[in-house]
Amino acid sequence: MHEGELALDDELARRLIADSFPDLGDQVLQRVRAAGTVNTIVRVGDDLVARFPLAAAMREDLAAEGAAMSAFAAVCPFPAPLPHGIGSGNESYRSAWAMQTWVPGETAGFDAHAGSSSLATDLSELILSLRTVEVGGRVFDGQGRGGDLRDHDGWVTECLSKSDHLLDVPRTTALWQALRDLPRSGPDVMGHRDLTPFNLLVGRRAGLDRLVGVLDSGSFGPVDRALDLVCAWHLFDPQPRRLLRDRVAATETEWFRGAAWALQQAIGLGWYYERSNSAMAALGVSTIRRLLADEELSALLSRG
Template identity: 30%
Template structure:
């Protein structure tokens, strides 16, 4: 299916004619699970790219307005709930644009300050009470649930990478993550604190987007960025500011290891994933 500017224009004309004359353009970092487009200066259209990502639309429409007042930086605000149409088979969203530059080493002026800001956001998010819903599960791609959901996939990836990684160290790290069972109270998690979902202005955290894998459960998955983006001093500051215990930190290492392993197993040129595996398994 082609999800492009022409499709968005047709959907707007059909369902939101008040915005149909506004310019539409793809965003520079549009993501994989959804395709995102600027609408005018202050809105975005967000369209799931496959059926497996459709559940995020209703979730974000329902919960983003609940979360927003409790968080220290802006998150997307739903402005319109699109329905299937114009040849597009799934629901979609119009959201308020969140301004900022994608987090990169050249846009984040102080990684340690950024890490502390992000820990503050995660702490505020965890403090929002929703009565246990939406509980982690298929809609969150099992973020926030038990790591053993991905046990078979992880072990197969380690075997497939034999000779390219330290398989014994990776297995030991994974086993330690599985053993570090979560016994805490279910809390909100974002599920994908990747640089592409974190926005900065003047080098500091200024917004968080893409709550498609969010939910309520174990927040360990929100520590993954410690190994995928932060340097050693920022990693220490992030852990201290979050106040997480060693078991949660270990499960976070497991989440980071799983993603790096499957990425490298699928793409032998994924050098960032290889570096992450080496970092996580080095003690």
């Protein structure tokens, strides 16, 4: 998917696991076929999972992610993985890597739960629970999404220039221009920072879609309070979106900034992963189409 990414076959994965965790050397290994774009995932026995970065990572960075995961799991009302340790690389795989606990469930589909009020309710509970954690003296770390929308102008412009064959570029451009200058609606809050369908585990209970796990919580930290609202645009049709919006009591500005973050995230998925990760590319196109079809956002464009 990315130029220069680290290669890892099953035998190398087994050697790395046995060297760093000798007690796990005889466990059954199973490569997890997922839509993720950052790690190669290998399940280790029934209870653990090894995450091997596609780009070399430092032990210090993985330790910081592990601390954030533990903090996230302590407040998350749904199951979330916990760190189990950090593994070392070797001459064939020059990177540290992480061992975590396994959380069962099926990843959400961007088109599979579009009308699910039950899942929207669970996600609102998740967002509100994370916001109960005091930010204290911490500030946004400047990495990725969650700061100033306008910092992403260059990336959005590049993506728009490569997306003519995938979406309505003039309307998407106009929507970004309408949203990028919206002011923050309040102070930063603690957030997951990447609530995409592939980080959400869903199960059926009493005939309803329910959230049964939350993955990739290693970036848990202070961000724009609108950022975690991207999940509403990645997953839902208008009625469940409205339910989530009402339950988290999002103001109009906060809601529209959430739409802006969803646009910023989705715009790069379609063209970038078009040939290497079809599921991720399809998510990006689907989210942009949801944004363009929304009546409130369309009215915002009309006012402009």
